[in-house]
Amino acid sequence: MKILKFRILNYKSIIDSGYCYPSERVTILAGKNEAGKSSILEALEDFNSGEPIRKSAYPITHSEMPEISIWFEIEHDDLDGICENAELDITALPSKAEICVTKAASNTYSISGDFVERFLPESDIDYIQRIRDAYDAIATRSIKEVASKVIALPTLTLTDLNKAKNIFVQYQTNITPHLASFSTTDQQTLKTGLHILIECFDSAESNQVSPRMLFSRELIEWLPNFIMFSSFDDVFPNTIPLDELKDSEWISDLKEITDINIDVISGDNDRNKMHHKKYLNTELNNDFRQFWSQDLSQLLIEWDNEKLMFWIEEDGHYYEPEIRSQGRRWHLAFYIKVSARAKESVRNVILIDEPGLYLHANAQRDILKNLETAGEEVQVIFSTHSPYLIESDKLDRIRLVQKFDDRGTVIENKVHSVSDKETLTPILTSIGLELTNGIANINQRNNVIVEGASDYFYLNALKRLFEWESVNFVSGGCSGNMPKIGTILQGWGCNVVYLYDNDQAYKDALKHIKKEWLTINTELVAKLPVDGAIEDIFSKEDFVKFVIADPTLLFAGRNSDFMKGKDKVLLSKKFIEKVNKESQEIELDASTRTNAKLLFEVLSTLFSELKVQ
Numbered sequence: 001m002k003i004l005k006f007r008i009l010n011y012k013s014i015i016d017s018g019y020c021y022p023s024e025r026v027t028i029l030a031g032k033n034e035a036g037k038s039s040i041l042e043a044l045e046d047f048n049s050g051e052p053i054r055k056s057a058y059p060i061t062h063s064e065m066p067e068i069s070i071w072f073e074i075e076h077d078d079l080d081g082i083c084e085n086a087e088l089d090i091t092a093l094p095s096k097a098e099i100c101v102t103k104a105a106s107n108t109y110s111i112s113g114d115f116v117e118r119f120l121p122e123s124d125i126d127y128i129q130r131i132r133d134a135y136d137a138i139a140t141r142s143i144k145e146v147a148s149k150v151i152a153l154p155t156l157t158l159t160d161l162n163k164a165k166n167i168f169v170q171y172q173t174n175i176t177p178h179l180a181s182f183s184t185t186d187q188q189t190l191k192t193g194l195h196i197l198i199e200c201f202d203s204a205e206s207n208q209v210s211p212r213m214l215f216s217r218e219l220i221e222w223l224p225n226f227i228m229f230s231s232f233d234d235v236f237p238n239t240i241p242l243d244e245l246k247d248s249e250w251i252s253d254l255k256e257i258t259d260i261n262i263d264v265i266s267g268d269n270d271r272n273k274m275h276h277k278k279y280l281n282t283e284l285n286n287d288f289r290q291f292w293s294q295d296l297s298q299l300l301i302e303w304d305n306e307k308l309m310f311w312i313e314e315d316g317h318y319y320e321p322e323i324r325s326q327g328r329r330w331h332l333a334f335y336i337k338v339s340a341r342a343k344e345s346v347r348n349v350i351l352i353d354e355p356g357l358y359l360h361a362n363a364q365r366d367i368l369k370n371l372e373t374a375g376e377e378v379q380v381i382f383s384t385h386s387p388y389l390i391e392s393d394k395l396d397r398i399r400l401v402q403k404f405d406d407r408g409t410v411i412e413n414k415v416h417s418v419s420d421k422e423t424l425t426p427i428l429t430s431i432g433l434e435l436t437n438g439i440a441n442i443n444q445r446n447n448v449i450v451e452g453a454s455d456y457f458y459l460n461a462l463k464r465l466f467e468w469e470s471v472n473f474v475s476g477g478c479s480g481n482m483p484k485i486g487t488i489l490q491g492w493g494c495n496v497v498y499l500y501d502n503d504q505a506y507k508d509a510l511k512h513i514k515k516e517w518l519t520i521n522t523e524l525v526a527k528l529p530v531d532g533a534i535e536d537i538f539s540k541e542d543f544v545k546f547v548i549a550d551p552t553l554l555f556a557g558r559n560s561d562f563m564k565g566k567d568k569v570l571l572s573k574k575f576i577e578k579v580n581k582e583s584q585e586i587e588l589d590a591s592t593r594t595n596a597k598l599l600f601e602v603l604s605t606l607f608s609e610l611k612v613q
Contacts, residue, residue, distance in 0.1 A: 001074050001224060001347060003379055004098060009067040011046075011057045012039040015408035023397045025375030028390060029383040029411075031401035036409030037383035040401065041351045043068050044381070045228040049220045052107045065105035071113075072099055078222060079115075086218040088211055090119050101223065111216050120212040224347035224378075229337065229355075236321040236332045239307045242266050251308075253340035258284050265303055277301065288335060290369065299332065327359045335370060342374035350374060352382035356389060364388040395573060446607045447496045449476045449486045451505065455534045457572035459499075461579040462537070462596050465586065471603060479505040483512075486524075497606045498525045501533040501560075526606055529598035533560035535568070537599065539591035546586055547575050 002024060008017040013036045020040075029037045039057075046053045047068045057066050074082075076095045083090050097115035104110070111120075172194045179187045237250060245251050245262045254260045264276045285298045300311045300318075311318045312328070321329060334355065341348050355371070356364040368389050371380050383401075384390070390398065400412040448471055450456055456475040463471060474489070476482030479500060486496040500506035506527040530536045535543060536559050544553045548571070555562045563571070579586060588596075 001072055001078055001222065003224075003349065004071040004073050006044065006068070006070040008040065008043045009069075010059050010064040011043045011053075011066045011068070012036070012059065013403060013409045014039055014043070015059075017409060017411050019413075020399055020411040021413050022379060022381055022399070025380065026371055026397055027379070027381045028398045029381065029401050030385065030390065030398050031383075031403075032385065035401045035403045037401045038353050039409060040411065041228060041353050041381065041383060044070075044349070044351055045226045047103050047223075048226050049109070049223065053103070053105055058105070067102060067104055069100055069102040072101065072223070073097075074099055082215060082218045082222055085221075086211075086214040088214060090211075093119070099219070101219065109216060109220055111212065111219065116212060116215075120215050121210065222347070224349045226349050226351055227341050228351045229334075229353070236329055236336070237310060238320040238322055239309050241307050242303070242305070245308060250336065253336050254284075256340035256343045257287065257336070260301075265308060273303075277303075287339075290373070327363060330357075331359060331363060331367070334367065338370060338374050342377040348378045350378055350380045350382075352380070354384060355382055356384075356386060361388045395570070395577065446470050446603075447472045447474055447486075447489055447494050448603060449474050449482045449489075449496060449498050450534075451476055451479045451482065451500060452569070454568040454572040455499070455501075457569070457576045458534050458537070461572075461576040462599075464579055464583060465588065466596055466600065468600055470607075471600070479509060480512075482509070495607065495610050496524065497603065497610075499603070500525065500527050502527045502529075502531055503533065523609065524606070526602050529602055530595050532558045533563075534572075535559035535563055537592065537595045539589050539595075542588050542592045546578065546588070547571060549574075549578075 003022055005019045005021045006017075007019050008014050011017075017040065029040060031037055042054070042057065043066070046057065046066075047070060053066050053068070059066075074097050076093055079093050079097060083093070094115065098113055099115055100112045102110050102112070175190060175194075179190065182190070240248050240251065242265065245266065251260065251262065258280060260280055261276055264272050267273070281298075281300055284301065288299055298313045300313055302309045302311060310321055312321055312324055312332075313319075321332060338350060338352075341350055352371075356367045359367065364386055365388055368391070371382065374380055382389075401409060402412060403409045448459075450459060450473055453475055456473055459473045462468070463473065474485060476485045476498075482498055482500075486498060489496050498509065500509050506525070509525055510522055528534065528537065535547070538547060538559060540559060541551075543559045545551045547559075
């Protein structure tokens with residue numbers, strides 16, 4: 001059972017989040033502070049059954065109530081199990097089904113979707129809807145005293161009808177002596193509403209309930225738990241008394257990721273204890289070292305006849321966990337708890353708000369490895385504004401979160417559709433980190449310095465599509481910075497040419513190189529063989545089909561004109577990702593191929609003149 005999409009309405013700063021489509025494994029909610037990333041995670045946590053939507057989530061600027069909808073893909077075996085437990089005999093179940101489950105502010109759940117309409121008919125009398133209608137009729141009455149009492153009642157659930165009935169029976173008993181003080185219309189509203197409510201509960205109790213409701217009750221029990229980690233404030237313990245091991249949350253978590261045996265630890269066989277201690281520490285640290293590359297420290301477990309002890313060994317010294325750095329303690333708690341939630345034999349979705357705040361860059365990358373591993377077992381959704389938790393080759397997992405004055409918090413599934421620079425900062429930084437980690441492939445002699453990141457990504461994509469193996473593209477950062485990069489490469493013995501857009505930057509380069517860069521001559525400078533910028537290498541048809549990914553889009557002018565004011569870098573990064581994954585499916589038209597051929601001929605001519613083989 002996995003989440004296909006979700007939508008949140010009227011929750012804190014969220015008026016309508018729009019549809020969010022999480023990835024199958026790890027999803028990143030990226031955006032600036034106060035955009036609403038935490039609210040999204042809290043709403044998903046509030047979807048859990050058994051708990052009402054937190055009161056602090058109710059909007060203060062309008063009267064609409066919170067509502068959380070999640071669409072699940074449910075496999076055949078789960079569908080079969082739900083139907084069996086609900087005592088529904090449904091034949092020819094599909095191999096999988098998409099079902100939307102919506103949680104309302106009243107703590108009621110409803111289901112919808114093609115499977116629901118086809119296989120789960122409602123009864124002639126929709127008891128649940130009648131309950132809701134009657135409840136709403138009473139709760140919205142003009143008499144504030146009565147309305148407040150009804151609204152304050154424990155909320156209705158589809159799985160606890162008896163309790164709900166008792167609440168309204170008691171309310172009927174309590175309100176009856178006071179009916180005389182109400183108007184005739186108000187008395188009739190109350191009497192009718194309460195009568196319908198209790199009648200509906202009686203019908204439900206006698207199993208006069210629709211298949212849809214029976215399925216709903218059981219489905220709620222099968223839904224995944226949404227486990228929220230907003231922080232890890234609990235310090236990993238120094239010791240745990242042996243007589244408290246069975247009730248310890250930490251030991252319960254360790255059981256999920258190791259073979260820790262409380263009976264052996266608490267037993268009398270010293271030989272078994274020694275064997276178990278050695279095995280346990282080896283097992284624990286072999287696993288832990290996958291997710292902590294910062295030093296050679298180890299987490300060690302010891303015990304005596306009274307207590308179990310945890311130690312962190314660093315450089316031959318032993319430290320209690322609680323005296324290590326905040327980041328070190330946080331990472332320990334993160335590793336234990338997230339690994340346990342991923343491995344335990346229940347359905348979980350892991351939610352994490354800003355992981356790694358206390359950790360430096362390399363340690364955050366270790367956190368990401370742990371999340372990747374957890375994502376193989378469960379879906380993980382986390383918020384961040386750290387570029388070290390965003391991998392530039394996996395931008396498809398990012399969902400951008402923005403907040404507007406008139407629209408509230410909105411989730412954008414397409415990274416390139418957002419223009420807010422502060423929202424995009426962690427992603428742009430991540431891409432920048434990739435480009436500045438080092439100038440790749442300088443051992444190749446034909447190095448082409450290009451203006452910026454978008455040129456770098458587009459040209460490397462074309463290089464792969466057209467197999468330009470003899471050319472190495474290097475990002476110059478900006479047109480004014482290109483000679484600096486090129487001069488360095490020349491100093492390393494590389495041959496270099498400079499490729500500019502066919503615009504004012506090319507003209508400026510010729511003028512400045514001639515005046516200021518004596519080691520660079522104009523014969524090393526080239527421009528694109530098309531009028532405009534790198535986007536104009538593509539025909540308009542190819543640009544909207546393969547780059548914009550919207551073949552129906554229409555616009556006037558050049559591709560580069562259309563991209564003004566939009567995020568060129570992210571769009572180019574998405575294109576190279578597409579090429580890396582689906583190169584066999586990208587068939588560029590004759591116009592684009594001609595432009596690419598002309599470009600390669602320009603570069604080949606320059607290198608030939610430099611007598612580079």
